[in-house]
Amino acid sequence: MTDATNPLLATDALPDFARVTPEHVAPAIDHLLAEGRAAIARAAAVEAPTWQNVVEPIARANERLGRVFGAVGHLNSVVSSPALRDAYNAALEKVTAYYTELGLNRALYERYRAIAEQPSGLTPLERRLLALELRDFRLSGIDLEGADRERFHAINEALARASARFSDNVLDAVNAWTLDVPVAELAGVPPDVQAAAVERARAAGLAEGMARLTLQAPCYTPVMQYAESRSLRERMYRGYVTRASAEGDPRFDNGPLMEEILRLRQEEARLLGYPDFAALSLVPKMAERPEQVLAFLRDMAARARPYAERDLAELTAFARERLGLDRLEAWDLSWASEKLRLSRYALSEEALRQYFPEDAVLAGLWRVIESLFGVRIVPAEPPAGRWHPDVRYFRVESARVDDTGEPSLVGEFYLDLYARADKQGGAWADTARTRMLARGVDSERLATPIAFLTCNFPAPVGGRPALFSHDDVITLFHEFGHGLHLLLTEVDLYGLSGFGHVEWDAVELPSQFMENYCWEWEVLRHMTRHVDTGEPLPRELFDRMIAAKNFQVGLTTLRQLEFALFDMELHRATEPLDCAAILRLLERVRDEVAVVRPPAWGRMPWSFSHIFAGGYAAGYYSYKWAEVLSADAYARFEEEGVLSPKAGADFRREVLARGGSRDAIENFVAFRGRPPSIDALLRHNGMTGLQ
Ligand SMILES: [Zn+2]
Numbered sequence: 001m002t003d004a005t006n007p008l009l010a011t012d013a014l015p016d017f018a019r020v021t022p023e024h025v026a027p028a029i030d031h032l033l034a035e036g037r038a039a040i041a042r043a044a045a046v047e048a049p050t051w052q053n054v055v056e057p058i059a060r061a062n063e064r065l066g067r068v069f070g071a072v073g074h075l076n077s078v079v080s081s082p083a084l085r086d087a088y089n090a091a092l093e094k095v096t097a098y099y100t101e102l103g104l105n106r107a108l109y110e111r112y113r114a115i116a117e118q119p120s121g122l123t124p125l126e127r128r129l130l131a132l133e134l135r136d137f138r139l140s141g142i143d144l145e146g147a148d149r150e151r152f153h154a155i156n157e158a159l160a161r162a163s164a165r166f167s168d169n170v171l172d173a174v175n176a177w178t179l180d181v182p183v184a185e186l187a188g189v190p191p192d193v194q195a196a197a198v199e200r201a202r203a204a205g206l207a208e209g210m211a212r213l214t215l216q217a218p219c220y221t222p223v224m225q226y227a228e229s230r231s232l233r234e235r236m237y238r239g240y241v242t243r244a245s246a247e248g249d250p251r252f253d254n255g256p257l258m259e260e261i262l263r264l265r266q267e268e269a270r271l272l273g274y275p276d277f278a279a280l281s282l283v284p285k286m287a288e289r290p291e292q293v294l295a296f297l298r299d300m301a302a303r304a305r306p307y308a309e310r311d312l313a314e315l316t317a318f319a320r321e322r323l324g325l326d327r328l329e330a331w332d333l334s335w336a337s338e339k340l341r342l343s344r345y346a347l348s349e350e351a352l353r354q355y356f357p358e359d360a361v362l363a364g365l366w367r368v369i370e371s372l373f374g375v376r377i378v379p380a381e382p383p384a385g386r387w388h389p390d391v392r393y394f395r396v397e398s399a400r401v402d403d404t405g406e407p408s409l410v411g412e413f414y415l416d417l418y419a420r421a422d423k424q425g426g427a428w429a430d431t432a433r434t435r436m437l438a439r440g441v442d443s444e445r446l447a448t449p450i451a452f453l454t455c456n457f458p459a460p461v462g463g464r465p466a467l468f469s470h471d472d473v474i475t476l477f478h479e480f481g482h483g484l485h486l487l488l489t490e491v492d493l494y495g496l497s498g499f500g501h502v503e504w505d506a507v508e509l510p511s512q513f514m515e516n517y518c519w520e521w522e523v524l525r526h527m528t529r530h531v532d533t534g535e536p537l538p539r540e541l542f543d544r545m546i547a548a549k550n551f552q553v554g555l556t557t558l559r560q561l562e563f564a565l566f567d568m569e570l571h572r573a574t575e576p577l578d579c580a581a582i583l584r585l586l587e588r589v590r591d592e593v594a595v596v597r598p599p600a601w602g603r604m605p606w607s608f609s610h611i612f613a614g615g616y617a618a619g620y621y622s623y624k625w626a627e628v629l630s631a632d633a634y635a636r637f638e639e640e641g642v643l644s645p646k647a648g649a650d651f652r653r654e655v656l657a658r659g660g661s662r663d664a665i666e667n668f669v670a671f672r673g674r675p676p677s678i679d680a681l682l683r684h685n686g687m688t689g690l691q
Contacts, residue, residue, distance in 0.1 A: 003031060008068050011384070014432055014450060015071055018385025025072050025087035032068055033098050036061040044107035049114045051126055052439075055133075058108075059494040060438065067433055069095055074432070074452055077424040078416055079387050103140035112137070125661055129495050132660070139272065139283065148271055155268050159261065166257045167613035173244040173252035178204075179213040179235055186211055188228035193219060215240050224334040237331035245603035254606045255579045261612055263576050278571040281618035286503040286625070286664045290572055293621050297568070300624060301561045301593045303682060306690035307554025308595040315340060315552075330598050337552060345548040349469055352545070355528040355537045357465040358417070358457075361473055364527025365480060368517050372648030373488060373656075374399045375410055382414065390459070391416045396487050411435070411487035413451040418459035418466065427455040427475045429482035429511075431499065437492035449498060451483045467531060470545065474518045481511030490657040501660030504615075505622035509664070510656060512630035516684075519549065520642050550686040557624075557685065558595055564621040565589045567611045571618035628678050629668060635680035636672060 003009045007019040008028035039061040043054040069091060076088040102108070115122070116130045141152040180201065186194050197211035197219065204212055213219055213236065220240060227233050242248035246255060265277040274280040278290040287293045319325040319336045322343070328336060366377045375396050382393040392415045397407040414432065419425075432450040455476060460466045468476070485507075491497035499507065517523045521542055528537035566589045570582065577585070582605055590597060598604070610616040633651065640647045654671040668676055682688055 003027075006031075007384075008071065012447075013383050014067070016384035017071070017075065017387040020071070020075060020387075022081070022083040022087040025084075025091055028068055029065075029072070029091040029094060032061070032065040033094060036065050036098060037101075040102060040105060040108060044105055044111060046111065049111035051115060051122060054108075054111050054115060055126075055130070056439065059436075063434065063436055063494050065095070065098075066431075070431060074430060075387060078420075078422075078454060080422045080424065100140075103137060104142060106142065109134075109137045109142050125491070125493055125496060128661065129493055129501075132501050133495070135283070139280075141272065144271060152268070152271050155264050155271070159264050159268070162257050162261050162264070163613045166254055166261065167609050169244045169252040169254050169257070170607045170609055170613075173249050173607075174215045176249060176252070177215050177239050177243065179239065180206055180210055181213065181232060183209055183211045185229050185232050186223075186227065188226045190222055190226060193222045215243060221334075224331070225338045227335065230329075230332065233331040233335060234329070241330075241598065241602035241604060243603075243607050245606040247601065247603055248606075254612070258582060258605060258612060259576070259578055262570065262573070262582075265571065265617065266574060266576070276572050276574050278568055278618040281571065284501075284504065285619070285622075286506045287621070290568060290618070293568055293625075294565070296625070296628075297561050297565050297621055298592075300678065301558060301565070303678075303687060304554050304557040304561065305593075305595065307685075307687050308558045309554070310690065311552045311554045312595050318343075330596075330602075333596065341548065341551055345544050345551070347541075347544055347548055352541070353467045353469050354531050355541075356468040356470065356473055357529060357531045358460070358468065359465060360527055360529040361468055361476065364523060365477065367526060368477075368514075368523060368643065369480070369484065370399070371643040371645060373484070373652045374645065374649060375488075376407065380412070386414070388416065388420070390418055409448055411449040411451065413453055413483060413487065416452070416454045417457050419456040423454075423456065425456055427479050429453050429479045429486065431486055434486075434494060434500065435489050435492065435497040436494045446492070449487050449489060451486045453479055453483050455479065464531060470518065473527075474515050477514040477518050478511045481514035482507075484514070484656055485510045485659075488652055488656040489659045491659040491661045493661070496660045498659050503660075503664045504619065505625045506629065506664035506667075508622070508626035509629045509633065509668075512627055513633050513651075516630075516634045516637075517642070519546065522642055553685045554687065555596065557687075558593055560624060562589055562593050563608070563610075564624060565593060566605075567608075567616070567620040568618055570611070628681050629664075629676050631681035631684050632676045632679070633668070633671060635683075638680075 006024050006028050007015045008024050009031060010016075036058075039057045043049075043058055046053050072088055072091060076084050112130060112134055116127070116134060122130070141149065141156075144152050178200075183194065183198060186197065189197075194211065197213055200212040200214070201210040206212065213223060215236075220236060223236055224233055227236075239248065244252045244254045246253045262277075269275070269277045269280040272280060274283075276290075278293075282288065282290065282293070287296075315333075315336055316328055318340045319328050319332065323336060323339060325332060325336065370376060376399055378395045378397055380393050380395040382391075386393070393412065394415060395412050396410040398410055399407070402408040416423075430452045432452050433447060435449040436447045438445050438447065455472070457468055457472050457476075458466055485502075486498045489497045491500075493500075495501060521539070524542060525536045529535070566586055569585055569589060570577070573585075586605060587600070605612075610620060611618075616622070633655070637644060637647050650671055655667045658667050665675070
């Protein structure tokens with residue numbers, strides 16, 4: 001196979017997805033890695049470093065590598081097969097090694113520094129990108145010498161291993177746990193969940209009339225919500241909150257791993273010159289200091305507390321009067337809450353779904369985007385083959401025509417909406433191609449951005465259009481927020497356009513911002529059409545949706561804040577913490593914020609994968625942080641009209657267009673005219689009026 005016949009290499013745009021096979025992956029990635037290494041070697045050896053002879057060639061090579069590897073990763077997520085997964089994992093290992101090597105290249109680092117120190121010849125954006133790249137070099141340990149350097153790498157490898165084992169333990173513990181009960185004990189549980197449990201029992205060779213329960217979400221969640229048997233809920237709850245701990249199943253005990261991970265992170269922070277891991281974690285984030293984050297979380301907790309107390313009082317009274325429960329145990333909460341929710345709002349997901357056929361939802365979404373951002377969304381043919389016949393392709397065009405009389409192309413996106421057996425679950429927006437201006441010898445060429453938008457919604461069945469739940473619609477708007485961040489970028493520099501160097505705790509601003517439109521009457525009445533009657537959503541149903549929106553928001557807010565405070569305090573520690581100390585810290589945080597006190601025998605930290613195995617260490621606060629930004633940004637639309645083209649143009653120019661070219665706080669202030677305030681989020685959550 002030659003490069004020319006390999007579809008992954010045959011184009012400067014995106015590959016012909018229909019032709020890519022697992023055999024194409026290794027040769028393409030090897031070729032691009034060799035190209036990248038050659039570019040790095042040349043750049044690291046130049047005598048008189050400049051932007052053009054060091055930064056540009058590496059950006060070009062990395063852009064191409066990122067685009068092709070991104071396409072492979074995308075295929076692995078949407079049309080997976082064992083052969084493709086193997087090819088992808090092998091490539092992932094090589095690409096990771098390549099970037100580690102790049103981050104540790106001293107000669108290259110020196111050249112970046114020399115360019116940054118040149119007094120002139122750089123644009124402000126180029127200066128910013130260089131400063132960020134130099135910071136990334138330092139965070140990968142480039143300044144360390146001798147034994148420290150060795151130790152730093154040992155720490156990184158040990159951390160990667162420990163984190164992987166942590167999440168494996170959680171997964172294995174969940175998979176190993178089962179509870180076998182007679183079907184009669186499942187009263188209240190939805191029939192499809194019962195049927196699945198009976199099927200599992202049969203497959204395991206259990207006697208007729210038995211059901212096997214598991215801790216996986218599709219079984220655990222409905223059992224906790226609907227099972228009438230209190231003792232069954234208690235057994236399930238115990239299994240769940242002790243998973244991956246010695247109390248649950250000693251084979252999968254994450255205790256020693258937690259201690260090790262925290263110790264290694266403390267050491268890593270010290271080596272890089274930070275007082276604790278929390279301070280290190282915040283370096284590339286929007287929040288500046290751990291104290292600032294803690295103050296934010298505590299302020300929010302104080303404001304949410306009266307609402308959480310009200311939620312709990314209402315639930316307790318309802319449980320006593322209507323359910324005959326004098327005392328609410330931890331395993332009663334979901335069950336009693338679901339009963340209360342149904343008695344109050346009587347909202348049926350199924351009935352609601354009939355109002356959201358796919359074409360009405362997409363037309364409604366396009367209407368919002370087109371009204372706000374001065375663009376048109378036009379169905380188009382992709383430049384080459386797609387990976388599945390259900391995949392659609394769209395052009396985003398400027399609503400204004402350019403000098404040639406044609407609408408100018410802003411970007412393009414692939415839309416892959418339906419769940420399939422070979423597709424990874426969830427929904428996401430990803431970069432297919434980043435906007436970038438490539439400077440040749442005597443020409444410039446602009447690559448416009450292309451996005452992948454992927455969901456797992458139910459496909460059309462029996463000649464009827466696909467019907468989405470309101471949650472699906474929210475998910476779609478959320479992902480389009482990310483998509484717009486990518487597509488409406490006006491930055492030409494690779495590394496600052498799209499998501500490039502956008503602070504991690506600000507990345508959810510555009511996505512959560514877009515979710516607000518799913519709760520606007522002005523939007524919903526144009527976006528809904530009953531699949532049989534053709535009627536738009538009745539106002540009365542909409543009012544009930546709004547009433548139910550903030551059900552128990554006080555309790556859920558405090559729970560999120562409890563996790564966030566625990567995470568931050570855990571990573572501010574400077575002395576080793578053993579399991580007992582970790583539990584004491586959790587209890588202290590609960591003393592401070594919890595309204596509902598889980599039993600002391602629970603082992604929540606042992607399965608807190610977000611912070612021990614995911615990217616959220618000293619970063620769990622980001623969820624609430626970005627929510628404050630998105631709610632406050634949206635409040636300007638509430639003031640000026642939710643589809644105000646003026647506010648939309650400002651949001652596009654000051655936030656969406658900027659990528660990482662400016663600090664997120666500056667984007668926000670430029671758009672809002674002042675720093676963020678939590679008032680809008682409190683108001684959206686119905687948290688106003690109580691003291
Ligand atoms: Zn998101």
